[in-house]
Amino acid sequence: MNVAAADTAADPVFNPTPKANDRRGWTIQNFGPVGIGIQLEKGFVMKINNVEPGSPAAETGQLEKGQVIESINGVRFNDIDRDPRIVLAQMITxxxxSDGRIVLDIQDLGDVTVTIPVLGSYSPTWPLNCPKSDKIVRHLADLLAKQGENEWGSVIFLLSTGNEKDLDVVRGWMKKRKEIGSINWAIGMQGIGICEYYLRTGDQSVLPMIQKGADHLRxxxxxxxxxxxxxxxxxxxxGGHVNASGVHCLTFLLLAKTCGVDVDEFTLQSSLRHFYRYSGRGSVPYGDYTSKAGYGDCNGKTSGLAMAMAAASRLTPGGDKSIYAQAAQINAMKGYYGINTYHVGHTGGGLGEIWKSAAMGLMMDERPEQYRQYxxxxxxxxxxxxxxxGGIGIGGGKDGNYDVATGENSDKGWGSYFALNYTLPRKQLYLFGAPSQWAKSYKLPTRPWGTSRDDAFSSPYPVASGPWSRSDILKETxxxxxxxxxxxxxxxxKVSDLNLVTYLHHPEITHRFEAKAAVVRLKKDDMILGLLLSRDARLKHIGVMALHDLFGTWNKRNADPGRVTPEMMAQVEKFIRDPHxxxxxxxxxxxxxxxxxxxxLRTYKDLLVQYVEHEEHWIQGSAISASIRLLSDPxxxxxLFPPIARAISKATAYPIVSRARFITEQLGDADPEIQAYGLNVMKTVYELQPNQMMSENGRNEIGGGGNFKRKAIGQVVGFSEAGKAYLDSTxxxxxxxxxxxRDQDKFxxxxxxxxxxxxxxxxxxINHDLVESRSDANDYIKGKIEKNQIPSMQPERMKYGFVINRDGQISPVGFTKxxxxxxxxxxxxxAFSTFIDKAYHYEVFTIGDREYLMFEEDFEAEEDSSYKAIYKTYVKVASSK
Incomplete structure (x- = not known):
């Protein structure tokens, strides 16, 4: 079988992709059910990376790790111009x-035939009405029934098959289960399946478990x-957020509310608001900052938002016509437009592939052609x-972190989530259209964030004034x-104006950004003005971003501010002053x-005062940044000083707290009268800051937040020598x-x-180990000496440490900062810093012929009265000059 001769025109490019000239090679972790891994070395030389025990490959008795594969089914990868992963997969298909035969030509051995089970062909409508898909689903479901009870993906997959046999397995598991999980990751990802179980069965025994998860998130x-x-x-x-987990926590809360448990109102509404504002405005960011354009969906955060919005649309009455239903679509389609990016993400991209595929499952009815293409x-x-x-992992990626099938040394069952590709079209899950007689409804806000004009960003349709109609978007390829x-x-x-206008009006924000870059590059300034004059917020926004490019806000290399006209800026002024x-x-x-x-800028003073105290910290932060120059204006x-000081004082959002540094930069060049005024204002703010930063609902401390905020405000106070002297004396x-x-025990x-x-x-x-006393340190160091584990005198190789000079200054080495x-x-x-309100005890001592230092660790995280001082130990390696 010569796959290389097949028509390759339809092969999309999946990046990153194996390349013949890659010096590091590429490991294809699993050649599907064949049972081997393949190492692609430079020039696409193939070697067997591993042979799975009990697999068809192992049954030949002839295949071993390290053997060179000359060809597979007659195909040599250095002779073809296709992605070898796609070629290998087609061989399996x-x-x-046909006959299940995969023939490997092994160097110095010859042909070895591996025979895999014959499952039949995929139907054109696969995975529906497809016997092969049904067999794959059945094999996995039976395997999970035997050994998948504690794996994260097992429950939701078995529920998705629609088979009563599988439902009975889940019922048995639920009789023994007492909690969803103890961390936010677990509650979000597993909790969706537990809620789906209740909505399928009405089994009230799981409601306490769902309630416990909702209370944990509260x-x-x-x-x-x-x-x-x-x-x-x-x-x-x-800001400490991990939105790759948090977005699923929101989905869980919305489903928990659907199940009828008592979900804290503040928790529900604040998380709904927080995540909804990312909808259609780019990829959901990793942490607490604004979204950005991009085709990739690192770790599936944007696709996860599609799932949350689908849950919201099913919860609220009339939700199928709501802003949430639209938001589900625009976020789900990120997977389609970003199809060329595969398996990319923090810790490995497999996690994102789970949710990209699941979110595309939401589009079966809304965008059927694109769903089929995907x-x-x-x-x-x-x-x-x-x-x-019969297990399923997440194969084909550069790394194998998430390429884990059931029974493969993980309790997560990542691949069982990925296997939902086969079952979501069956619509057995509530999130994907299944009815439930136990589902409760709850009226959500018509719009959780922004004004009515912001609704445009969640629209899955083109801007009406452009070349495309709604029907055109359904014909994309x-x-x-x-x-x-x-x-x-x-x-x-040479891009045409028609293409520019088409993509400027596209619902996918990254298409709009790419078109905007072309408009700026090709100096089509009349188009920029046209965007600013538009009635649609998406076009206004992209026009504003074009002006940022011309001004060089982020990249001055290609700035051309002379092209920004008064007429353009007049439109910007309208946007700023229009309350709607x-x-x-x-x-x-x-x-x-x-x-x-x-x-x-002075003409905006009164308006900036209002925006500095705006309810949305994205606007608040922009207003503070815009106002900074006026802080040195007589x-x-x-x-402006009082409202900015109040905003920073009250803030818990990182983007607001971190803007305090701009005040420091501005005060340094201000008149003495303004400096004195600013110092008095910020001293008051500093004195009023509590040691801890508490969440808005007052239920928990934000780890490290109080310390960061006091330091940020302290650095403002310390802009002058007078300010530093004040801070040192506190x-x-x-x-x-x-x-x-006791106050007398402060330093x-x-x-x-x-x-x-x-x-x-x-x-x-010496090590990250902790000690509590001098005697502990002596014993610890003596043990290290006996094991020859004390670092030698090579300061240039240090990753953690200090340099302490004779005038008392301590400088960090490596990651210590x-x-x-x-x-x-x-x-x-x-030891202490001017800008924070903590001091650390140290002690120097000698063992043998070397000096050692016990330096106290941070003590903020400790909460109970039995706290003991804890130290890390250091060894002197050189004298300071």
Missing amino acids: DAEA DHIYNGAWAGRASGQYTYQS LDARRWILELSRRHT LEQHVGEPAYEILRDD ESWYVKQWSLGLLQHTDIDH ACYKD PKLTSEWKRSG TFSGTFQSNPDLHGTWCL QKFNFPMRYSGDM
Whole structure:
């Protein structure tokens, strides 16, 4: 069988893709049910990477790791111009439709025939009305019934088959189950299946479990979303959110509400609002910051949002006509337009492929042609993902983190989620159209975020004033209209005006951004003005973003501000001043004020005061940034300093708190009178800051948030020597104070540096192990010495450590800066920073002929009265110069 001779015109490109000249090669983890892995080396030399025990390949008794494969079914990959993964998958498809034979020509051995079970051909309507698909589903379901009870993907897959036999298996599991999970990841991803079980059966025994999950999310939400685990660190990804897990928590809460459990209203509404504002405005970001255009959907966050919006549309009365139903579509279609990006994401891209495929399942009825194209183009992935055992992983990616099938050393069952590709069209799940007599309804807001003009961003249809109608969008093809071909069309300097206008009016925001880049590059400024004059918020927004390009807001290399006309800026002014304008348009329009002269900026003073205290922190942040220059303006500073100070003081959102640094930069060049005024205002803010940052509902502390905020405000106060002196004189928290609560146990810098010559030098962290006392440190270090585990004197190889000089300054080495707060210095036996209110105890001692340092760890995370001081140990490796 010579697959190379087949028509290759319809092969989409899947990036990243194996390349013959790749020096590192590419491992195809699983050659589907054949039972081997294949290592593609440079020049597409094939070697057997592994042979799975019990597989058809193993049954030959002739195949071993390391053998060179000359060809498979007569195909040599260095002779073809196709993605080898697609070719291998087609071999499986063809073999299962005929005699099951896969022939491997092994160097120095000859032909070895592997025979896989014959399943038949895929039908044109697969996975529906398709005996082969039915067999694949049955094999996996039976395997899960035997060994998948504790795997994350098992419940939802068995429910999706619609088979009573599988439902009985889940019933048995639910009789023993007491909770969904203890971390946000688990509650979001597993909880969807538990809710689906209730909505299928009405089994009230699982409602306490669903309630417990909803209560957990209530107790760990902050700023509208969640960390990946129960609590997070504020500095992680700009605010501590992990939206790849949080978006599924929202889906769970909406389904839990559908099940009739008591979902905390604040938790439900704040998370709905938080995630909805990303809808149609780009890819859902990793953390708490604004969305961005892009065809990829890293870890499936945008596709996960489609699932949440589908849950919202089913919960609220009349939801099939609601903004939520539209939002489900526009977010689901990200997978279609981004089809060329495969298996890319933080920790590995397989997680995203689960949700991209699931979200496309929501489009079976709305965009049937595109759904069919998507499924057929990616069938090769399913073929490579299947195992000889009947299990399914997520195959074909550069990494194998998520290519895990049931029984393969993981409790997550990632591949069982991916197997929903085969079963979602059966519509046995409530999220995908199944009815439920136990489903409750609940009236959600008509619009959880923005103004009526913002609704345009969630529309899955083209802007009405463009060349395309609604029916045209239903005729899109992979060959012409998804990310890769659209990118090629729009990056061509000969792109037609018709194509530019078509993609400027497209519902996918990344198409609009690519068209905008072409308009700016080709100097079609009349089109930019036309965008700004439009009535549709999507076009206004893209016009505003074109002006940002011309001003060089983010990249000054190609800036051309002379092309920005007064007529263009007059439209921007209308957007800023119109109270009914789209919030998303307003946010980016406010950002353009940084490019106006100070006289014109003054005319916005009163409006900026309002926006600085806006309910939406995207607008609030843009307004603060736009106002910063007015803080050094004699005519405006007294009007703007108080509201900006209040906004930062009250804020828990990272994008607002982090903007405090702009004040520092502005005050440095201000008149002395303004500096004194600003210092007094910010000193008051600093003094009023609590040690902890609490979530908006007051139920939980945001880990590291209080520390970050006090430091951010402290750096504003410390813009001058007077401010630094004030901060140095304020008492700082210590571990002793943590235990006693007595003010006298805080550390106060006297203003006179107390030197300790033993401390001067370079100190290297021995290990991340913690000790609680000097005696513990002695025993710990002696144990390390016996095992020869004390670092040698090679400071240039240090990853964690300090350099401490003779005037008391402490400088970080490597990753240490991420743990402590710099600049830092010491005096006496305490180390401290000007900009935060903490001080750390240290102690220097000698064992043998080397000096060691016990340096106290941060103590913020400890909560109970039994807290003990904890230290890390360092060894001196060199003297400071």
